[in-house]
Amino acid sequence: MFKKILIANRGEIACRVIKTARKMGIATVAVYSDADAGALHVRMADEAVHIGPSPANQSYIVIDRIMDAIYASGAEAVHPGYGFLSENPKFAAALDKAGIAFIGPPKRAIEAMGDKITSKKIAQEAGVSTVPGYMGLIADADEAVKIAGQVGYPVMIKASAGGGGKGMRIAWTDHEAREGFQSSKNEAANSFGDDRIFIEKFVTQPRHIEIQVLCDSHGNGVYLNERECSIQRRNQKVIEEAPSPFLDDETRRAMGEQSLALAHAVGYASAGTVEFIVDGDRNFYFLEMNTRLQVEHPVTELITGIDLVEQMIRIAAGEPLAITQADVGINGWAIESRLYAEDPYRGFLPSIGRLTRYRPPEEVTETTRAVRNDTGVFEGGEISMFYDPMIAKLCTWAPTRSEAIEEMRTALEAFEVEGIGHNIPFLAAVMDHPKFVSGDMTTAFIAEEYPEGFDGVTLDRYDLRRVAAATTAMNRVAEIRRTRISGRMGNHERRVGNHWVAQLQGEMFAVRIDADPEGSTVTFDDGAVMRVESDWTPGQPLARLSVNGDPLILKVGKHTHGFRVRSRGADLSVTIRTPRQQELAARMPEKTPADTSKLLLCPMPGLIVKVDVEEGDEVHEGQALCTVEAMKMENILRAEKKGVVARINAAPGDSLKVDDVIMEFE
Incomplete structure (x- = not known):
């Protein structure tokens, strides 16, 4: 077994890996950028190595910097977490060349499954049902529009190397396909260093259900049931649960067996996740395979009792699986709520700043209930604009789904976060929503139930x-x-x-x-x-x-x-x-708010990437005015009504605060 491992990641997932390594008696090494010098994962690790400036593309995803940290620390193995370099075959190859164990799958499996186009072809050959789409690379926006028309709207525009909702857009028209192609391409380049794009049919009213697999290098493999991930916003999962309230035993077994067949077809060895779209008749279609640990892995751990990080470490050390399919059961129900630094009252726009108060509910593990909080922040710490906006993953477990939901309601109510905008009010609202409570939801849940955004709950x-x-x-x-x-x-x-x-x-x-x-x-x-x-x-x-x-x-x-x-x-x-x-x-006059109807205000702290208009231009409702990048996502700001641009106060490259005036109208 390894004596020392390096975690090539940050935030809550780095802290999560450190906890299991400590339990196994393995020393840990953290890496950190300038922005993360005082981060929780740095405090928790046995050692920490500085790897560069705050932007991820100058630190966390620079292979040479991670390799230097490995050499400096003497680590024998690397756990990549998720995101960053976790699915980068060049990183796996660099580790292999240096004789450092990669706590993840083989390079060939990452290459095969990490490329969404190649993975679909392999899935088809392995007998896994797939979504219709265009499997080739797309050169430019004109070709994207042409292909989208051939596949048939609506379509999903996706980054080939994408994940976590980055580089994904849904297009219903030629205009949206053209615009979405460029935004997806830009986000993919910034987040993954790979701007290849493909297009597939967008299945309306789908459920997003994924299968967790675990395979060793000796040919053994098991599937650890499924996770329901249908509560999503902009293709980013918000609430997950295990098991799914929709699947029956027959469908679960069929999905699990197909997932294992795909894993074996590429010589997979580690923890991995096969994602599916499932329609109302329980027909399922392969989406992609994530060759890494998933954000939502805690709910699987809670219903199976299996520590996935521990299994990944043991597999990387060459140990055979000690688990057979017969050992995998479903014990109770688990729910995960992702707490994001985003303001639900401002269209879920990112929020940054200092956590003036951060008091999670007490973590408990009892025979009838459990509360778990995976986090990478602390009271007094900063939420940075350079990384994704996740604050914590709050999980609850209970013998039944209704009891797990009630535990989550209580835990969310007791979770104190101040100093930044956060989505706890929205998560609480979902827990009380009749569709969620009944289990009758699709990936369109948020768009359908909150079409005008979230303005809070009106109490009866x-x-x-x-x-x-x-x-x-x-x-x-x-x-x-x-x-x-x-x-x-x-x-x-x-x-x-x-x-x-x-x-x-x-x-x-x-x-x-x-x-x-x-x-x-x-x-x-x-x-x-x-x-x-x-x-x-x-x-x-x-x-x-x-x-x-x-x-x-x-x-x-x-x-x-x-x-x-x-x-x-x-x-x-x-x-x-x-x-x-x-x-x-009752006799006092009311104050009237200032008129901002002729101003375009920056809705979030971010960087101006592009300005689409000039002073004197006439703009129409829905027209793109500029693009603001925040927390690795591009946000296009559009005109709310017809008008003439009188003054532009910001240019590409400018960093703005919330409510800074970007442009003024006549």
């Missing part, structure tokens, strides 16, 4: 009353504390008063609070009564309460005359006043 009247009852009871506690601090004379509780008016989500609730040592009884003006119990104290950012015997978790922030409260995907401004204060407040 009962849940709104629960929040009103909880916050008025909390406000009473805060008021008592304030009167004590201010030194007011007399009985503090009596001076605070019992009657309050709570205003939230456009509704108003007049209540009376009767407190006792165990809690508060909140009576609404229509006679409804709710019992609130909690040990919350003013200043705590997380309130755990019981309302009518049911748990309620609130993320709490203070503002004038009340709280900012976040719960189950809702973000509420709760104003609490005395009846007299409310009467006077």
